[in-house]
Amino acid sequence: MYRYDEFDATLVAERVSQFRGQVNRRLSGELTEEQFKPLRLMNGVYLQLHAYMLRVAIPYGTLNGKQLRKLAHIARTYDKGYGHLTTRQNIQFNWPALVDVPDILDELAEVEMHAIQTSGNCIRNTTSDQYAGASAEEVEDPRPYAEMIRQWSTFHPEFSYLPRKFKIAVTAADRDRAAVKFHDIGLRLYKNDAGETGFEVFVGGGLGRTPYVGQTVRAFLPKKHLLSYLEAILRVYNQQGRRDNKYKARIKILVNAEGINDFTNAVETEWNAIKDSGIDLPREEVERIHAYFAAPDFEPLPATSTAFETRASEEPEFARWAKTNLAAHKASGYSIVNISVKPIGGIPGDITDSQMEAVAEIAEQYSLDEVCVTHEQNLVLPHVKKDDLYAVWRALKAAGLATANIGLVSDIIACPGLDYCSLANTRSIPVAQRISERFADLEQQEELGELKIKISGCINACGHHHAGHIGILGVDKKGEEFYQVTLGGSGAEDASIGEIAGRGLSSEQVVDAVENLVNFYRKNRQDNERFLDTYRRLGADPFKEALYDAA
The missing domain is CATH 3.30.413.10 (Sulfite Reductase Hemoprotein, domain 1)
Structure with a gap:
């Protein structure tokens, strides 16, 4: 997974310090709530029905154990002992006191996390396939491209005040687990007939009061041109998107009003004007980011596990869980483990501090220290040996996280x-x-x-x-x-x-x-x-x- 460099660390530290001053001014009465609103939204703070809410960014949903333990600590220390997983692969805390939010952001920075661009009219957290880097189906790991988009879009001066919020999703498998066609921009990485890997680019998808399925704006985009093409789309939207009516300000309204052909022509014209201007990353930088997502050194294991098969034959409850909650891994002898955060009668997506710590421990011991939040408000352990599946199931069951319902009728998404x-x-x-x-x-x-x-x-x-x-x-x-x-x-x-x-x-x-x-x-x-x-x-x-x- 990606690690902060000195630029990331400085950027986040300076933002926290700035926001601390803004919070103090709000608490002292120097700022009214109306004046404070755009400032808090830029730092992921909402004012909900009963209290402030803090939304923490989890880029493309990927966490390690240390980060998950920090989230558990925040839930226990500053909230009511739980967090809420969102459909953008983030986590929300529903009850923080405003006076504590700068301290929370400081603590998040200690583990390379923040709340920047989780709200407001900007490019939000880029989401991806929760099986990224592990799936047997993917063309390649889509997360390096999500990370490139994160770095390109964070504090982008041209796109900090868009007509409305903007959401991007990336997948690299034929089976779409990231809902890319319901995003402002959706990206599907695939191989064309010539064997080249590139993106099909969808634009204008979205839900809300006027739902649209995204349409193809470019059937094949070479990977090297990803950022310049995104910049072209954003420029057309920023220039032509409506700002007089927030209900008609999303890019989906613009695409529908212009028609996909005219919108495509506008994007292609803009792209041809800027694609050679140095927006796209040099090969060395692309390779540097890819290196952060290099595949782990998976042990050479047989495809089947006698230990797993024996336990599954002996314990029907374990066998049912294995049938519904496991997915195929690209490495022989490994499985992807889906963790349901939807117990029967529970609140979809709510996870307690003790459950977060339990998952962190399981991930560190059995999943190469990696966890992923899904857009369906669940969790994934991406790299678990089949020989360890029974031990993982037992640990999850002890934590109340072994409900065997992934994709079934009780695996409900709810706001x-x-x-x-x-x-x-x-x-x-x-x-x-x-x-x-x-x-x-x-x-x-x-x-x-x-x-x-x-x-x-x-x-x-x-x-x-x-x-x-x-x-x-x-x-x-x-x-x-x-x-x-x-x-x-x-x-x-x-x-x-x-x-x-x-x-x-x-x-x-x-x-x-x-x-x-x-x-x-x-x-x-x-x-x-x-x-x-x-x-x-x-x-x-x-x-x-x-x-x-x-x-």
Whole structure:
């Protein structure tokens, strides 16, 4: 993983010192909340419904044990003993006192972490495939390119005050685990027919009140031109994006208004004017960054593990966990371990200080000191020997982190909703908890197969409901909490926007309605097809009828 150099360290230290002065001025009354708002947002501090919230950047989701232990310490010392994993692979602390935030940022700097550009109208944390560097599917590790984007975009003077926030994601596998088509810019690294590796560039994706699937602005971009092409896109957006209406200020609105062909022509014109001006990195710098992500020295191991297979045959609970929570690793004798942070009845994405410390210890002992946060609010141990899987499972189980539900109906993405957020119309967390409790039987979940439920407490779509196989959107109806259901969304390589099923459902009705959908799917699927595939085969109407059955 990348390590700070002297420039990173100086930059972060100076920002913390600057913000400490700004906080002191706010606490003394010298700054009003309105004057303080743009300053705190530049440092990842939000004012939520009940308290300030601090969002900490985790570039492309990658952490080591020392960093995770620091996050545990912050949760315990400055918060209420937990953190919340986000869909941008970051972590949020919901209850820090404003007076303590500069001290928190100082402590984060000790382990090469910060909260810069986790909010505001700037380029946010670049996300990537949570299996990056480990996946058997990837063309190459996408994280060096995410790191190049991080360095290029941090405090970029031209893009510090964009029309709206801007999100970039990078993947290098055919299976898209980073939802690249729902980003302002999505990048898919692949090999073309000539055997060259480069990027397919998507632009104009996004969720919120006007969801769009990103469109291809360039089918193949040589890797060496990555930064200059991104700069061209950002320049066109910065110059032409609307600033008179924040609801129409995202790049997706510009792309839709101009049309992809005209937008592409504008980008290509800008790129041709700047691509030879020294924006792209020299080969030596590219190689330097790649060196930070060199593959570990994996031990030469047999593809199968007798110890693993014996334990799996003896303990059905371990075997179920292994079936749902493991993924194929590129190195023989290793596995990728998914850690569910979605216990039945729990709050999706919340992890306690003691659980963070447990994961840090497991990562240090069994995963080459590496952990990754996923955009689905879970964790990954990327490099675990198959011989060690049983020991890892036992340690996770002791920490309450061994739920065998990755990708299943109870692995729900949910925003904090009205329990925390001042923008929300409804509560998301209780609905997620009740749905997971309704489908608590893990054997039943496994039989249902992949089923993505995503819940947002308002139209801003922080819970990605548009991209859920079943999406749930909280709406206010004359002061009461209601929930609108969308069907058929996907955030994967087959990206699609869910269709609104019909009228909103009350809090008392929504869980029963989800069960109606699941029961209809179970009765009508063919050859163990996914919920999404059954929906696409049968169409919306029978699912809508099932949804409102007895509602």
